[in-house]
Amino acid sequence: MLAFIRNRSFWLYAICWCATVGIFSGCELLGDDPTPGIGDVADIKYEQHIQSIFDNRCVACHGASSPRAGLRLDGWTYLIQGSDFGEAIVPFSAHDSRLIKLIDPAGSIGHPQDLGQEKLSEDEIGLLKRWVDEGAVGPLGASPFASSLNLLYIAHDSEPIISIVDTDAQVVVRRVHLEDYGFSENARANHIAVEPDGSFWYASIGSTRSSDVQGVVKFNRQNVMIGQFLTPNPGLIALHPNQNVLYVSRTLLASEPRSLLEIRRSDMLALEIPTTFAGVHALAIRPFGDYLFSSSVDVDQMVIVDLSNLNVFFFDIGGVKHGFGQFAIAPNGNRMWGTGMESNTVTLFDISNPFSVVQRQSLNVGGSPLDLTYLPDASKVYVSVPNANKITVLNAYLDIVERDIKHAGISGPVGLATSSDGKYVFVANRNSTGSYQARRPFPGEGFPGTLVVIDTATDTVVKVIEIGSGAAMMGSRVVVPTFSQ
Ligand code: HEC
Numbered sequence: 001m002l003a004f005i006r007n008r009s010f011w012l013y014a015i016c017w018c019a020t021v022g023i024f025s026g027c028e029l030l031g032d033d034p035t036p037g038i039g040d041v042a043d044i045k046y047e048q049h050i051q052s053i054f055d056n057r058c059v060a061c062h063g064a065s066s067p068r069a070g071l072r073l074d075g076w077t078y079l080i081q082g083s084d085f086g087e088a089i090v091p092f093s094a095h096d097s098r099l100i101k102l103i104d105p106a107g108s109i110g111h112p113q114d115l116g117q118e119k120l121s122e123d124e125i126g127l128l129k130r131w132v133d134e135g136a137v138g139p140l141g142a143s144p145f146a147s148s149l150n151l152l153y154i155a156h157d158s159e160p161i162i163s164i165v166d167t168d169a170q171v172v173v174r175r176v177h178l179e180d181y182g183f184s185e186n187a188r189a190n191h192i193a194v195e196p197d198g199s200f201w202y203a204s205i206g207s208t209r210s211s212d213v214q215g216v217v218k219f220n221r222q223n224v225m226i227g228q229f230l231t232p233n234p235g236l237i238a239l240h241p242n243q244n245v246l247y248v249s250r251t252l253l254a255s256e257p258r259s260l261l262e263i264r265r266s267d268m269l270a271l272e273i274p275t276t277f278a279g280v281h282a283l284a285i286r287p288f289g290d291y292l293f294s295s296s297v298d299v300d301q302m303v304i305v306d307l308s309n310l311n312v313f314f315f316d317i318g319g320v321k322h323g324f325g326q327f328a329i330a331p332n333g334n335r336m337w338g339t340g341m342e343s344n345t346v347t348l349f350d351i352s353n354p355f356s357v358v359q360r361q362s363l364n365v366g367g368s369p370l371d372l373t374y375l376p377d378a379s380k381v382y383v384s385v386p387n388a389n390k391i392t393v394l395n396a397y398l399d400i401v402e403r404d405i406k407h408a409g410i411s412g413p414v415g416l417a418t419s420s421d422g423k424y425v426f427v428a429n430r431n432s433t434g435s436y437q438a439r440r441p442f443p444g445e446g447f448p449g450t451l452v453v454i455d456t457a458t459d460t461v462v463k464v465i466e467i468g469s470g471a472a473m474m475g476s477r478v479v480v481p482t483f484s485q
Contacts (some may be wrong), residue, residue, distance in 0.1 A: 051075070055074070080169075087171035090175065100132060150420060155190060160187040187207050202237055214231065216229050247283050250278070254278060259272045323342035324341070339383060342368070378396055384413040406437075409436055426454075430470055
């Protein structure tokens with residue numbers, strides 16, 4: 001469906017283009033320029049039409065020896081790996097692609113003429129745009145990353161888009177525009193969850209306008225929308241570890257409805273689980289699949305759901321008001337940390353017996369924490385602290401704060417995700433205050449959100465990818481380790 005709509009809009013573009021400039025393209029062919037006019041090319045062949053442009057215009061600086069910005073353009077497999085800073089192109093989305101925005105910017109000096117080189121011709125720019133919009137097909141006839149398994153889905157809370165990153169290549173490989181699926185320009189993805197085998201993914205989609213359609217949407221691996229359950233203010237999503245259901249909470253500030261949802265993944269039919277209070281947000285399931293934990297930001301009470309019968313019971317949280325944003329449960333299922341957005345602390349709970357939860361210590365994290373993630377080996381917990389522009393790392397054996405990670409790219413950090421091998425933690429940053437400066441600002445674009453890659457062996461930032469504004473919560477394929485109780 002997506003591919004169909006995008007191709008159609010491309011053809012409209014191509015037809016207008018030919019109608020207005022086609023008459024001149026013959027003249028261009030008489031010159032030295034070896035590039036055919038865009039109107040003369042029916043099927044783009046990578047080597048003939050695209051690589052030849054790169055060879056003539058770019059490879060002097062983006063070749064095998066000391067490529068500028070780490071970007072090689074001397075072959076398709078290099079191009080799709082991107083630069084030291086992320087992807088050069090987003091297949092199917094020329095207008096989201098850095099390379100295209102650089103060679104044909106709106107209202108500023110483009111590349112490589114910024115370096116005293118000749119500007120690409122309109123035909124060359126047109127061919128490159130069309131090639132990206134048609135899927136950046138390589139010499140073997142396939143689009144890049146068509147079969148990637150380790151994908152990270154990033155919700156943007158200031159635009160109706162979702163970015164998809166290949167966590168092995170560490171580049172954006174697709175961008176999903178919610179308006180292409182019939183959602184309004186006010187639609188915003190809140191959270192995403194991905195099947196362990198990567199076959200399907202689910203997004204909770206809200207809106208800045210309450211009258212808009214909202215709900216939980218199911219997409220397949222090719223990003224075709226194949227199911228939905230409409231519901232107001234859908235929040236976080238958690239997949240059941242071994243049954244055909246998922247659970248959905250509500251957005252942080254939602255006053256209604258006062259319920260969680262259980263949705264059957266195969267057909268997206270839902271059951272409502274009443275919770276008595278509003279703003280039920282945090283959401284985590286024990287790895288055994290027996291109990292679910294949620295809580296309200298309004299009332300400091302934990303909601304515990306017995307997943308065998310959907311019976312709900314409550315645990316009163318003690319001490320100062322916490323307002324938990326999210327929970328993370330250890331792989332052994334016995335301990336759970338929560339982010340106290342109002343208490344500026346993270347709190348540990350012993351949940352080995354869900355009928356008698358024990359509240360343990362709270363650790364001050366020097367700001368209002370939001371999301372958190374365990375490493376698969378349970379050694380550390382990473383906590384995002386947006387208003388302190390940092391990631392706090394907990395030592396999950398000693399239950400102490402181990403260190404803070406600060407970096408220019410960590411600006412308003414929100415969502416966290418761990419690569420399935422535990423080697424990297426990914427941090428999505430809103431950067432709404434602009435404390436991270438775009439390495440090359442494009443006119444009309446706000447501060448770029450970032451995706452920061454942390455190497456968990458050293459807890460240092462190894463990459464900052466500029467990723468579109470308002471990068472927020474994320475979801476990735478999680479390979480759930482199996483533990484016996
Ligand atoms: C004269 C040398 C030179 C030529 C020719 C050149 N580039 Fe570059 N390119 C650079 C330098 C230097 C940078 C890094 C600084 C910058 O981003 O402006 C760069 C950066 C880039 C980036 C941004 C990488 C990133 O992630 O920031 C892209 C994309 C790019 N070039 C594409 C091209 C394309 C496409 C061509 C041919 C049409 C080309 N360049 C020709 C020197 C060159």
